[in-house]
Amino acid sequence: MNKVPEVTIYFWIIKILCTTVGESAADFLNYNLNWGLTGTSIATGILFAVVLIVQLRLRRYVASVYWLTVVLVSVFGTLITDNMTDHLGVPLETSTIVFSVLLGLVFLVWYLSEKTLSIHSIFTRRRECFYWLAVLVTFALGTAAGDLISEGLGVGYLRTGLLCAGLIAVITVAWRLGLNAVLAFWIAYILTRPLGASIGDYLAQPTSNGGLNLGVTVTSVIFLVAILAVVIYLSVRKPDVIPVPSDPAARAVLDEPETAPHHHAQSPRVALIQTVVVLAIVVIGGGAFYAWRSSVLDAEAATPDSSVSSAASGSEAVGSSQPTAAGSPAVGPTYRPSPLGDMTSFIVITQDTLALVNSGDHSGATSRITDLESAWDNSAAALQRRDKNEWHAVDDKIDAVLRELRSTSPDPSAEKQALQSLLTQMGA
Numbered sequence: 001m002n003k004v005p006e007v008t009i010y011f012w013i014i015k016i017l018c019t020t021v022g023e024s025a026a027d028f029l030n031y032n033l034n035w036g037l038t039g040t041s042i043a044t045g046i047l048f049a050v051v052l053i054v055q056l057r058l059r060r061y062v063a064s065v066y067w068l069t070v071v072l073v074s075v076f077g078t079l080i081t082d083n084m085t086d087h088l089g090v091p092l093e094t095s096t097i098v099f100s101v102l103l104g105l106v107f108l109v110w111y112l113s114e115k116t117l118s119i120h121s122i123f124t125r126r127r128e129c130f131y132w133l134a135v136l137v138t139f140a141l142g143t144a145a146g147d148l149i150s151e152g153l154g155v156g157y158l159r160t161g162l163l164c165a166g167l168i169a170v171i172t173v174a175w176r177l178g179l180n181a182v183l184a185f186w187i188a189y190i191l192t193r194p195l196g197a198s199i200g201d202y203l204a205q206p207t208s209n210g211g212l213n214l215g216v217t218v219t220s221v222i223f224l225v226a227i228l229a230v231v232i233y234l235s236v237r238k239p240d241v242i243p244v245p246s247d248p249a250a251r252a253v254l255d256e257p258e259t260a261p262h263h264h265a266q267s268p269r270v271a272l273i274q275t276v277v278v279l280a281i282v283v284i285g286g287g288a289f290y291a292w293r294s295s296v297l298d299a300e301a302a303t304p305d306s307s308v309s310s311a312a313s314g315s316e317a318v319g320s321s322q323p324t325a326a327g328s329p330a331v332g333p334t335y336r337p338s339p340l341g342d343m344t345s346f347i348v349i350t351q352d353t354l355a356l357v358n359s360g361d362h363s364g365a366t367s368r369i370t371d372l373e374s375a376w377d378n379s380a381a382a383l384q385r386r387d388k389n390e391w392h393a394v395d396d397k398i399d400a401v402l403r404e405l406r407s408t409s410p411d412p413s414a415e416k417q418a419l420q421s422l423l424t425q426m427g428a
Contacts, residue, residue, distance in 0.1 A: 018070045023075075077139025153290065180275065339390045354419040
């Protein structure tokens with residue numbers, strides 16, 4: 001039997017669901033259990049390796065094991081990019097290019113070794129290893145490219161998700177019109193990663209930030225139930241099982257683009273030409289989009305007060321202490337200038353959170369710090385262009401605050417210390 005499922009509508013539904021759950025699970029381990037990025041990476045890496053070994057030892061496709069492997073590879077692939085960005089300081093532009101080249105090399109070696117990239121003939125150990133290596137790299141690439149667009153270029157998660165959905169629709173139409181099925185499949189596979197992350201972010205974020213305010217826990221439960229329901233259906237009805245003939249000559253038919261399901265009759269030369277054309281469109285279009293967004297962000301970075309205050313507008317609470325405007329009489333606290341510009345809105349939200357912690361309102365503090373997280377993410381693209389080192393310093397302090405406030409075992413003294421450290425870093 002083939003070791004991977006048929007590509008049906010169920011495949012794409014559960015793929016997006018797994019991506020969202022994987023993102024939520026990583027955040028839960030990192031922040032709620034306070035494992036940190038390194039601890040989460042080690043734990044998920046070990047678990048992924050164990051489940052992958054089970055998947056490789058099976059002699060046929062088992063829906064539950066296969067999709068559990070996908071969930072874990074989505075988490076681990078995401079953490080690879082996150083560690084490169086947060087711990088090694090690798091720019092998202094660099095990681096996007098590196099993983100793109102690496103994915104191309106995986107496909108090249110796969111084809112030279114097996115003379116096919118068809119997923120309808122994954123019935124040997126070597127082909128399955130190539131398949132899972134490609135899947136792992138696509139998640140790392142999807143994370144890098146998605147974060148570059150949503151965070152690095154300031155597009156935002158929702159608009160990034162809509163962009164990915166539109167591109168998937170274009171790829172689907174192109175496949176219907178004759179685009180190579182293998183090429184179309186892997187492009188869509190990469191795009192579903194940022195799409196799934198955007199859907200989860202939209203559902204979990206509060207309404208003040210444009211979301212549905214379901215929260216990470218409720219969103220995760222909804223998606224887990226949906227995954228379980230689809231997996232049960234697939235396990236019972238088996239609409240995604242690909243039978244493989246025992247006769248070697250019949251097996252070889254599955255490798256041929258002309259006879260494999262969902263493939264158009266075309267020669268390898270035509271497939272190569274289509275791949276080159278698509279890659280050229282991606283490079284030229286992506287480069288033009290990157291240049292345009294960079295020019296917009298550079299203009300925002302040149303006017304420090306506007307972008308920060310607009311990103312955090314509506315976040316200040318009534319009665320909060322405010323720094324005085326430049327040139328006005330010194331009334332109330334004063335703040336040291338920040339290389340990032342006007343930090344007033346961020347400082348006020350942090351002060352509000354500290355006041356809530358001091359009053360014993362942990363739920364209110366957790367809710368209030370979400371305003372800081374959203375405002376900070378919305379401003380990240382412009383702020384990094386002003387002073388990347390200072391941005392990382394503040395970002396690390398914010399991560400520490402989020403881990404303390406969202407911990408399943410909150411410690412008020414640790415929360416206060418983390419908040420005070422953040423305020424100091426921001427100049428309060």
